[in-house]
Amino acid sequence: EKGGHDYFMLKEIEEQPEALANTLRGHFADGRIVLDEQRLADQDLRDVDKVFVVACGTAYHSGLVAKYAIEHWTRLPVECELASEFRYRDPVLDRDTLVVAISQSGETADTLEAVRHAREQKARVLAICNTNGAQIPRESDAVLYTHAGPEIGVAATKTFLAQIAANYLVGLALAQARGTKYPDEVAREFRELEAMPAAVQHALGTVDQVRALGRELSDSKAVLFLGRHVGFPVALEGALKLKELAYMHAEGFAAGELKHGPIALIEDQLPVVVVMPSPKGRAVLHSKLLSNISEIQARGARTIVIAEEGDDTVKPFADHLIEVPAVPTLLQPLVSSVPLQVLAAEIARSRGYDVDKPRNLAKSVTVE
Numbered sequence: 001e002k003g004g005h006d007y008f009m010l011k012e013i014e015e016q017p018e019a020l021a022n023t024l025r026g027h028f029a030d031g032r033i034v035l036d037e038q039r040l041a042d043q044d045l046r047d048v049d050k051v052f053v054v055a056c057g058t059a060y061h062s063g064l065v066a067k068y069a070i071e072h073w074t075r076l077p078v079e080c081e082l083a084s085e086f087r088y089r090d091p092v093l094d095r096d097t098l099v100v101a102i103s104q105s106g107e108t109a110d111t112l113e114a115v116r117h118a119r120e121q122k123a124r125v126l127a128i129c130n131t132n133g134a135q136i137p138r139e140s141d142a143v144l145y146t147h148a149g150p151e152i153g154v155a156a157t158k159t160f161l162a163q164i165a166a167n168y169l170v171g172l173a174l175a176q177a178r179g180t181k182y183p184d185e186v187a188r189e190f191r192e193l194e195a196m197p198a199a200v201q202h203a204l205g206t207v208d209q210v211r212a213l214g215r216e217l218s219d220s221k222a223v224l225f226l227g228r229h230v231g232f233p234v235a236l237e238g239a240l241k242l243k244e245l246a247y248m249h250a251e252g253f254a255a256g257e258l259k260h261g262p263i264a265l266i267e268d269q270l271p272v273v274v275v276m277p278s279p280k281g282r283a284v285l286h287s288k289l290l291s292n293i294s295e296i297q298a299r300g301a302r303t304i305v306i307a308e309e310g311d312d313t314v315k316p317f318a319d320h321l322i323e324v325p326a327v328p329t330l331l332q333p334l335v336s337s338v339p340l341q342v343l344a345a346e347i348a349r350s351r352g353y354d355v356d357k358p359r360n361l362a363k364s365v366t367v368e
C-alpha cells in the first residue's frame, strides 16, 4: 500500500511530478489559459480590482507564494490572509473583489466561513480545491480543481505543489483577461509551468541525500528556516512540516527579519535551513541571503542550504548543500519545497514517529 516506501508520505512526495502535470492538464488551449468549467466570466475577471487569498495551514503558504506571482503578472493588489483571521475582522470587500479560497479538502471550517462572509459582501469567490463536490466549491461562484489525486498522508505534500500551480493559473487567467500580459507572454509563462513536473522529478534526486541528513539531525532541539521573497513561504512551510511530523520546535523567518530578533536564537550547532534564490534571478536577493548565511554561520549555526545547481557562491557557507534545478524565480517553491518535505518526514521517522498519522491532527479540520 505504501508502494515499497517506509511511509506513505514518501510515495505522495514522489507522486508530485504527476500531480502537478494533472493540475496543469487541459488548462491551455488555442493559445489561452482556460480554467475549469465552473468559472468566472471574462468580464468578471476584467472587473476585479483587488484579490484576497484565504486559506489555512499549508494551503495558506501556497497562497503566500501566489501573491508574488499574481501581483507581478496582473498589477492587482493581492492580500493573502489566514481564513481564521479574515472572517473575524471586517475586510473591505465588494463585487469587484476576487476572493480565492484554497482548500485541499474543501471542508475546512474557517475557510468555508470566510467564503460565506465574502459572498455576503458580494465579492466573487473562486475555490481552489482537490476534492470534487466538497462544501467550499459548492458554495463558491467558481472552482478550479487541483486534480492531484487523493492525499492520504495527513501532512499535505502533493496538494501543496498543486495549489501553487493552480494559483498561478488563476494569476495568468487574470493577466490574460485584463491584458496586463500579452498572449505570447501568457503562453510562455504556461510553458514554464509545464516544464515543472520534470524539474520536480529532478529535485526528487535529492531524496537519499536529504533522508541521510534527516537522520543526522534527528536529535536537534529546534530547526530554523530562512528565506526571502517566494523562499519565505517555503521556509514557513518547511517549519510547519517539521512541527507537525517530528514534533520539533521549528520556525520560518523572512531572512531580512533576522537582525530584528531571531538572530538571538542562533547558537552553536543549531540547524538553520536557508532557501536560496537563484543567482541568475534577482541578484540583490541572492547577495542579501549570502550575507545572512555568513552571519548565522559566524555565530555557530549548522547551515543547510537549498540552492540552485551550480551556484558555487554558496558553497563556503553551506555545511550541507542541497541542490535543486534552476527554474524561474516565481516557480522555485515547486522545487525547493521538495527537500524540506523529505527532511521533515525523515526526522520524524528517525525519532520513531508515525509519519502518516501525526498526533493530534486530522486530515480535514471541520471544526474551528
Ligand code: F6R
Pocket: 056, 057, 058, 059, 060, 102, 103, 104, 105, 106, 107, 108, 111, 154, 155, 156, 157, 240, 244, 363, 364, 365
Ligand atoms: C499541513 C496541513 C494543514 C492543511 C490545513 C488546510 O500539512 O495539511 O495545514 O493545509 O488544515 O487544509 P485544507 O487545504 O484541506 O483546507
